[in-house]
Amino acid sequence: MLTPCGRCCQVILDLHPDALVIVPDSTTGKPSIAPIPALLPHSYRHPDSAPTRLLRLHARYFDAVVDGTKTLTVRWNESHRTGPALAYFENTEHDRLPVEVTSVMVKRLDELESEDLDLTRPSGLDRYIANLRGHYPTMPADANVEIVRFRRTAPDI
Numbered sequence: 001m002l003t004p005c006g007r008c009c010q011v012i013l014d015l016h017p018d019a020l021v022i023v024p025d026s027t028t029g030k031p032s033i034a035p036i037p038a039l040l041p042h043s044y045r046h047p048d049s050a051p052t053r054l055l056r057l058h059a060r061y062f063d064a065v066v067d068g069t070k071t072l073t074v075r076w077n078e079s080h081r082t083g084p085a086l087a088y089f090e091n092t093e094h095d096r097l098p099v100e101v102t103s104v105m106v107k108r109l110d111e112l113e114s115e116d117l118d119l120t121r122p123s124g125l126d127r128y129i130a131n132l133r134g135h136y137p138t139m140p141a142d143a144n145v146e147i148v149r150f151r152r153t154a155p156d157i
Helices: 006-015 059-066 124-135
Strands: 020-024 031-035 054-058 072-076 083-090 097-108 144-152
Antiparallel strands (some): 083 097
16 A cells, blocks of 8 residues: 555545545555645645535434534634535435535644533533544544534525
């Protein structure tokens, strides 16, 4: 397994800026997943480039996104920005849904508060962070995470 060359990384970044790439881990050599911007941290982005952005979500959230009850997600080691995107539901046959990313707030994981995530239960924050750690097992305790707020923009299906 090889990491893509610089030219290939640039093409992937230009066409699919939210792509995840399987690369060998620098210490173990075992496969790991990296977002394409992490492979080219100082890359050139053409100002006219307007690739479709993706917001990856677990398949279990499809109905909640459709009915508008899920409007927030926390991401680590990704690079989101405001504007139009497609909600993509992993490992499913569900269609992608057009969404608008309305805000992206970066905060340290160990500084997250219930209010940041619109949580009302006292134990909600601990549960949320435990779920994040299950989803991102290599995420450090002081990681910067993105709180991504979005709204569905497609008509009812």
